[in-house]
Amino acid sequence: MTAQVGIADVAAAAGVSRTTVSLVLNNAQSRISDETKTRVRRIATEIGYSPNSVARSLRTRRTRTIGLISDRIATTPFAGRMLAGVHDVARENEYLVFLVNTDGESQIERDAIRALAGQQVDRVIYASMWHQELRAPAELPSSAVFLDCRPIGSNHAAVVPDDRAGGAAAVSELIAAGHRRIAYVDTTENPRPVAADLRWRGYLDVLKAAGLPIDPRLHVREELSAAGGRRATESLLRLPPHSRPTAVFFFNDRMAVGAYAAANALRLEIPRDVSVFGFDDQQLVASELDPPLSTVALPHYEMGRWAMEMALDQRPPPESTYLMTCPVIRRASVGPPSPSPTKTG
Amino acid sequence: MTAQVGIADVAAAAGVSRTTVSLVLNNAQSRISDETKTRVRRIATEIGYSPNSVARSLRTRRTRTIGLISDRIATTPFAGRMLAGVHDVARENEYLVFLVNTDGESQIERDAIRALAGQQVDRVIYASMWHQELRAPAELPSSAVFLDCRPIGSNHAAVVPDDRAGGAAAVSELIAAGHRRIAYVDTTENPRPVAADLRWRGYLDVLKAAGLPIDPRLHVREELSAAGGRRATESLLRLPPHSRPTAVFFFNDRMAVGAYAAANALRLEIPRDVSVFGFDDQQLVASELDPPLSTVALPHYEMGRWAMEMALDQRPPPESTYLMTCPVIRRASVGPPSPSPTKTG
DNA sequence: CTTCGTGGATAAATCGGTTTATCGGTTGGT
DNA sequence: ACCAACCGATAAACCGATTTATCCACGAAG
Incomplete structure (x- = not known):
């Protein structure tokens, strides 16, 4: 050497x-x-x-590095797309990314912020692996950019998915397909995810706009898992014919998977007998189901890009949290409603 | 400020x-x-x-940073666990990690190696997101550690999963449950994954050791997807009764998912009528199936730790590529074989 | 009385670049 | 003939730490 x-x-x-x-x-x-x-x-x-970038950085006081602090990268399948977005913009601008995982522990978080400051990173991106509201650690510089979370009590630049519009888009699709009785399968997760609420609000927005009634029996809450989704679906499909939903919108794909098992057990077919809509577009899941699951994609890659562009001052600072559009992914789990056994009118 | x-x-x-x-x-x-x-x-x-770490590094010529070059972080759900392993060891030793994603493009790879060298990283980890054999880029220092890939034509330290032993362990489980006719559902992927071959070798090892015959009809190749797995399963279960397998070992979980659809279509039940074994322990998939899928876990977290410990010289250099054990995950998709309809003897 | 050793602390060199101030030389204007 | 402007290039300061070499004061030894 x-x-x-x-x-x-x-x-x-x-x-x-x-x-x-x-x-x-x-x-x-x-x-x-x-x-x-x-x-x-x-x-x-x-x-x-x-x-030697180290020598250069010492003099110029700019390192062309950014620090990406995330609460957990291992436990969610979405982390990768977010990292990829951040990283691609970094590479395009010849920046390097320090990745730090905190497991959500505030002590690690503080240490990480200190270490990154010591490394003189030009900016810090503070990322969460799912949409939530977080109070910024005191040590976090005000120039930090929030990614997939919005700050409480500070006005850091931030980007989150537009879950409300995403939920609305999903329900609009179902209405456009002819559905009038649409259920929302919610989660009992505690603390309640911000997204669960926003998607529900989107659901309500559209039903109201379409002049459809809100039936509380069509809003069920279950454990956040395929099994929970299955139980929710079974209870919905066992409602009396005139109150039974013809389509079900799930909080997320993971729960929507349960609909397939439920339909199977009840000898019903998707989408002939019931239409299903998910949320998240979870890779290796949504597209692999039979029939493939219609869903709303979380724009993780785009949010990652946005955050990094923001960190590099390539975007005008938004007046408030930036809401990233969640695109609808049309697949085969949605069809026209099955004719109601007791036809009214 | x-x-x-x-x-x-x-x-x-x-x-x-x-x-x-x-x-x-x-x-x-x-x-x-x-x-x-x-x-x-x-x-x-x-x-x-x-x-100021920059100033310190300039003088000491050690930066307490390492560079992690990976081919793709976004497209596999396993990336996170590997990163987590690397990162945890880094944190324990007060190191920081530069993460670089190359998308497998050699130009980006070269640029990345240059950039990391410019940043004076103490070591480089060269990671692949699935087990493969790779030729090291010429610019890669000989101290680099290969993660989830083994070097061709160089003797870099390296760690990969012990897929052969993993395959053997899976098949042993099936034999222990009483199965004698066990199929292997392989992939047609091209180029052929190293793991597909090793798992097959593990399968053969065990059958031979158990003195069981190798039936070529029980080795089927299909597209690497749930749909492929479904087709493979259907063809296997339609074999004449005396040649039909009572258990199926899949190249991976993604294909094994297809077995559930196939079983459903044929009105068979897992594990009563057929036992199923996967590979990868893919999160949010294997454990969420009904019944939960027995599988072999890829030790991504442990491999990540190993690589980082190796990079920090906390391990003696292995004489050759280190094979990390793949633990068997016992779930409910394996049971005793269903009695053959035409009982012999 | 001189020399030596030692405890406590520091001045100055160093790492490898960037940036500022300056240099000598040529040209051009008056 | 004198000064200003400009061209091409560079010496030296600088970034903020670490490390080496040195300094001073004091007590012990010869």
Whole structure:
């Protein structure tokens, strides 16, 4: 392992000063002859010079690094897309990303913020792995950007999914397909996820706008799991015919999976007998079901990009939390409603 | 934002030189009076000193950072556990991790290695998101550690899952449950995953050791998806009774999911009529199926830890690629074989 | 009385770049 | 002939820590 070639080596080989080399390689607007410029550049690549970013950073006080603090990367399948979004923008701008995982422990969080500050990161992104409201740690600089969470008691820039509009879009799809009795399968999770509430609000928005009645029997709460989704679906499908829903909108895909088992057990077919809508577009799940699950995608990649662009000041600061659109993913779990056994009118 | 407090500020406040402050805070073996030591330490915390790692790194030539190069973090649900393993060890040792995603493009890879070298990272971990054999980029230092991939043509330290032993363990479980006719559902993926071959070898190992015949009809290849797994299962279960398998071992969970749909379509029940074994222990899938899927877990977290410990020289270099054990996860998809309709003997 | 050793602390060099101020030389204007 | 402007290039300061070499004072030894 030969020692790293430095700027002094380039200077010596080119017969100029280190100053000149620095000016040339940084394209500083300075009066250096074209002849010298090309020679320095040629020699630099010839001898394989690559600058020591640590030394540069010390002087310039900018490191071209950002710190990404996340509460947990391991336990959610969405983390990757968010990281990818952040990372892609970083790479496009020749930034490097420090990744720190806190497991949600505030002591680790504080240590991480300290360590990142010590490393002189240019900015910090404070990410949550699901949409929630968080109080910023006192040590967090005000320039930090919140990703997939919104700050309580501070006005950090922030981006979260527009769950309300997403829920509305899902329900609109079902209405457009002809459904009039649409259930919402909620979660009993405690504390209640912000998203569960927003999606429910979206549901209400659309039903009201369409002039449809809100039937409390069609709002059921269950454990956040496939089994919970199955139980919810079974109870809904056992309602008397005239109150039974023809479509079910689930808090998320994980619960929606349970609908398939329930339909199977009741010898019903999706979407012929009941339409199903999920939320999250969970990879390797939603698209692999039979029939593939219609759902609303969480824009994790886009949110990651947004946060990083924000961190690099490439976006005007929003007046408040930025709501990222959740695109509807149309698959085969939605169809026209099955004719009601007792037809009214 | 007040300027970062530096070592000079501590020195001034304590009425000593910067040298003294440095010696005290680094616990250097030096003759400094206890009185001075405690005073310096007290003042340092009082005024909130935190060292500038950039400056320190420049001098010490060690940055306490490592670079983690991965081919893709977004598209696999396992990435998180691997990152978590790497990260936990990093944190325990007060290291920070640069995360770089290359999407498998060698140009990005080269740029990343250059950038990380410029940042003077102490070590590099070269990770793949699934078990494969890779040729190291020429620029990769020989001290780099391979994670979830083994090097071709170089002898970098490396860790991969012991897929062969994992496959053997799965099949052993099935044999222990009483099965004699066990199918292996392979993938047609091209290029063929290393793991598909190793798991198959594990299958053969066990059948041979148990003195059971190898029936080529029980080795089927299908597309790597739930649909592929379903087709494979259906073809297996339609074999004539005396050649039909009583248990199916799938290349991975994703394909094993198809067995549930197939069983349903054929009005068979898992595990009463057929036992099912997966591989990967894919989160939010294997455990959520009904019945929950018995499978073999990929030790991503442990491999991540191993790689980072290796990078920090906390492990003796292995003579060759380290094979990490894949633990068997017993769930409810395995039972005793259903009695063959035509009983012989 | 001089020399030596030692405890406590520090001045100065160093890491590898960037930035500022300055240099010598040539040209151009008056 | 003198000064200003400008060109091309560089010496030296600087970033904030660590590390080396050195300093002073004091007590013990010769």
